Amino acid sequence: MTPTTTLKSDASSSGTVSTLGGSSSVAVKRSSFKKDKKPKKESNPFIPAAIDYADSLGAGLGTAGGSVEGGEHHIDGRIQLGICAMDKKARSKPMAEILSRLDETLFRVVFFGDDLILNHPIDDWPSNIDVLIAFYSKGYPLTKAKEYVKLRNVYLLNDLNMQSKLQDRRKVYDMLEASGIDVPRHVFLSLDNYKSTGTHVEEYDDHIEINGVSIHKPFVEKPIDADDHNIAIYYPTSAGGGCKKLFRKIGNRSSEFYPDISEIRRDGSYVYEEFVETQGTDVKMYTVGPDYGHAEARKSPTVDGKVQRNADGKELRFPVILTRSEKEIARRIVVQFKQFVCGFDLLRVQEGHSVVSYCCDVNGFSFVKNSRKYYDDCAQILTEHMLAVMKPGQLLGFSTLDPLLTEVDNVDLTEHSVSSLNPLHHVARMLRQEELRCVIAVVRHGDRTPKEKLKMNTKEPIILQYFIDNSVDKMENSTKDLKVKAKGPMVDFLAAVQSATSSSADGKDDDDTSENNKLLWKFKHMRDILERWKISGLTRKLQIKPRKFDTDPDTGEKLRCKEVQLILKWGGDLTKLGENQAIKLGKQFRQEIYPDAPGGGILRLHSTFRHDLKIKTSDEGRVMKTAAAFAKGLLELEGEIPPILVSLVHKEKGSMHMLDPSGDKDVKLELDECKEKLSKNLQQDIDWRAMTEEDRFRLVGPPQVTSLRDALAKIGNPRKTLQMIYETMGTLIEELEVMLMGCGSSDEKAAVEPGGIPKGDSEEDGGNDAALSGVKLYKGETLLELTERWRFIHKRLYDKETDTFDLTRIPDVLDNVRFDVLHNPHLGFNCNIA
Ligand SMILES: O=P(O)(O)O[C@H]1[C@@H](OP(=O)(O)O)[C@H](OP(=O)(O)O)[C@@H](OP(=O)(O)OP(=O)(O)O)[C@H](OP(=O)(O)O)[C@H]1OP(=O)(O)O
């Protein structure tokens, strides 16, 4: 099912509402959001639909029951949206961003202002507000605001009565628990008798007892007043004791450690709760209604108290994909606390294979800061919600519920039929329609460096000792293959190779053809590969296979390994180009699969609670990075790949083999048969273009097998083509050899002398190094190594003795051609291999 939809303007709805072609859903036109207006003051965007109530009334303020239209005194048919919050919040950047996106033909925003709120009686407050955004923050007269709501009977986005409860952490925890939401295990010390069984406290080194209930250190001490952010964490003696004091951010600090404080405060009522181990990350969640939430992770202030900020001074946040149960938590909080726009904090803990989330704080009205996507979404959802409440006839759908609806009936859109439906009817009607339930995308990794391999057999004692020391059973006669990837053993192997290189070099003659010199050359090549980039356990793999043993002449029993085969693999790293390809693909995927979906498409869908996104990968570095880069493009994320990888991409055991057929015997059998047939057929000296249909049928099957037939039509004579490829590679190698000689011997020399090779700073190095003698190769590869890469495949592509080609080498040829054409085009070879 392809979710293609078109937006059609509905002239009857004052040009501000668009209908989904023939559908029952109506979305507010995105173009109607005023995003690009110039800011009125400082960096806040201009809010076209807004008035300042005090300004508009001027000297008239103070007379009873002012109209929001000030001197004009007329109602213009728009929804009057009052902002009754302290100026610090009402005039904040996020508020301005969101209000500036409201359609001025639908809404009029009325700022009450601090002076009106604090210094004037509620009779002076605007009398004809329809919807009110009112919320508590420091200094806010909550009781007065509640009286105003009662007097004018306005619709509240966030319930004010509930906001009194939000001010007491105990009530918040009680309500959360009553809603079935997990909170940290806690006990109240209430001096005001709130649900108190007493105020008896016993303090021990590593735990406290409050009215007989024990809480062990580390524990958290929170003032019952939610406005008081002076929270303390007490550590057990086993961890060195002491206390960490948390506070509202001051510059770049959010907490300080006090090694000498280990006794709890005794000056008031507190909540004591177990410290939940989150690995140092908080999840902050921001809802807009029961079906939408934005979540982001931040470093917990409990870690080191240093606030991580970006270049713009904003605190660093990382993207988070919510679990199903977290979405349910959000929904329940919105409903239970009656706060449409609501922020709360989650503590995520890995318990076995699942994630358990505890809610440790509900903040009430709070906006996400600095997220364009959130501002867009929030404005749209608020618009739909307010329309649903005030002018249901103008709303036919909710973008949190219907972004992917495709099959829609033609419904009668007359004012009567539509307005007779309340918002819930609309939802129910929409849910009956067909909906796209799942999209699965399988994505291959992006451009990578060629995968390379170096093999050699050796009897070198240092290497044999390394094998024995690192073998699984540590036995001299170990028969098991050894695999090395981790940093420590790889560093040890480099040391072994370095000494093997110098010991092999000692006392050798200059006879190039001697077996020893060949081995020495291979050791040096191996050493260079290991020395090239900092070893970090990522991009080089070593296998050591025991090949020959000294045996007991009597019993034949294997006594000691005397020869091993070394296989060093490297390369296969995602290149910058590969990363950009994946980002682009993610973006393209979003644009093509979810084109212009009403209500914001996949970006919003991702944040709505009815939808889930999972990104899985194998444990291969290039695949993991590709997945993260794809996610970046798909979800329009900002920032570097590593945090996205850590936050969004899952490396699960079960997903490792999803696409890898090697463990599946049946598949492998078929693959092998297929390879054998390919190999046999493509060795033949035949010309597809001259073949009869019968011969063609015998070769590849019926005419329906178009891909193979088209390929053969291009190839013509497979054997001649193979010969041509082989010869072209030969020419290429000759050209490279000429270049090598032209470089003087310095490239050769550098490649075999320790420290002579230009090295990247790390395995991630962008490759700005000049290889040698003016030849710059991608990622600091030397010309000699590049030549070796080609020699290696060339040698294996064709076996002179048997006069056969090894077809399995063709993908390697393609791999290397593609790589050098893309990354080393400046070499300017004469041959035509590409
Ligand atoms: O929820 P809101 O929008 O009302 O704001 C919260 C809080 O948001 P949250 O709860 O989503 O985390 C802000 O933290 P951020 O989200 O910006 O990091 C914090 O800003 P802050 O410490 O200055 O942050 P920095 O600019 O230094 O980074 C602000 O403190 P005040 O501005 O000093 O009042 C708080 O207000 P309140 O609860 O009334 O004290």
Ligand SMILES: Nc1ncnc2c1ncn2[C@@H]1O[C@H](COP(=O)(O)OP(=O)(O)OP(=O)(O)O)[C@@H](O)[C@H]1O
């Ligand atoms: N039980 C707990 N276990 C571990 N860490 C906790 C616990 N409770 C709180 N924290 C940490 O302390 C921080 C502050 O706690 P909390 O959110 O309850 O306080 P607050 O001052 O109300 O914060 P906010 O800024 O959200 O208003 C949390 O973000 C979390 O990092």
